[in-house]
Amino acid sequence: MKQAIYNIGVEDTMRIIGGKWKPIILCHLKHGIMRTGELRRAIPNITQKMLTQQLRELEDDGIINRKVYSQIPPKVEYSLTEYGESLNKILEDLCVWGEKDIERRKQKGENIILLNKEDVAADSLPYAD
Amino acid sequence: MKQAIYNIGVEDTMRIIGGKWKPIILCHLKHGIMRTGELRRAIPNITQKMLTQQLRELEDDGIINRKVYSQIPPKVEYSLTEYGESLNKILEDLCVWGEKDIERRKQKGENIILLNKEDVAADSLPYAD
């Protein structure tokens, strides 16, 4: 059995949700169940390979569920596990912080664009400013 | 001027605080001012090069301050900017989630160790490696 040694908790968190695609995948899944194709369309530029690979790792870490329907053509649904949902607040905060940061940089004259503010559910979320 | 396009806020957040070392550096700096050497001792295994490089990038993104004292030998202090402090809650949550996750995995029999629950830390102590 291989041993894992961490110096600080955040190392473990980042091992699990870090990288280029995992935070994005999780930020979509926190809204509910999604099929593979939905995720692929929701995440422009991700390849089938990277999507599947990242989903497998998240599944192995107990963050997401993979539900396979035995039918043709195949149907697979992904969702956060109960444990994965313990990340909901963090994921939301990460999204919102980024949205505000982009807004801030835009104000400063940077050429920066956010395509989907899909996350905010704007009317239900009071901005603490 | 180069253009930055994001599909979702979390992409920007991760660009700024993601990677192997930045979350760790920031989790230390959220406790207050630290000198370069303190950070180096607090983060075992980080090299001088990576430390400086990551600190520069965080500075460029407006997250941390770099205060240079004109003296020999040199003295440089790093701290979160006011803007950087808007990440405090997120950083704390990332740390705590990881600590709990490590505890959970340990209970499940995984061979996993957390050396410093850094929030009680004497994080300026020189650790032998």
Add this chain to the structure above:
DNA sequence: TTTTAAAGGTACTTTTTAGTACCTACTGCA
């Protein structure tokens, strides 16, 4: 006189991560 400590620079190499291209199976539809 040599060494140490401080902070950091730079060229180069290695490792890790991500991307490309092409493959599977099955069924319905035009």
Add this chain to the structure above:
DNA sequence: TGCAGTAGGTACTAAAAAGTACCTTTAAAA
């Protein structure tokens, strides 16, 4: 008949990130 949609797998390559080794400056201490 042949292609689209669905959810993958796999070998190989490219790019990004991180690591190694060695360099600088200066004052004080050994």
